[in-house]
Amino acid sequence: MKNYLNSKGIDYRSIDAAEPENAKKAFELTGQRGIPVTIIGDTPIVGYNTQAVDNALAKL
Numbered sequence: 526m527k528n529y530l531n532s533k534g535i536d537y538r539s540i541d542a543a544e545p546e547n548a549k550k551a552f553e554l555t556g557q558r559g560i561p562v563t564i565i566g567d568t569p570i571v572g573y574n575t576q577a578v579d580n581a582l583a584k585l
Contacts, residue, residue: 526561529575535582
C-alpha cells in the first residue's frame with residue numbers, strides 16, 4: 526500500500542501492526558486481523574484494495 530500511496534503523491538503515516546497496541550486498535554476499528562489497514566478519513570480499508578482507497582480519497 527505504501528508504494529501505491531507514494532505513486533499518487535499521498536502523504537500518510539505508517540504504524541507498525543506488529544506492535545500489540547497498534548494491532549489491537551486496528552482490530553477494534555475493523556473487526557478483522559488482516560493487514561494492511563488503511564484509514565482515510567473515517568473509512569478503514571483492510572487489505573490491498575486500491576479501488577477502495579481511491580473511492581475514500583474522492584470523498585475527502
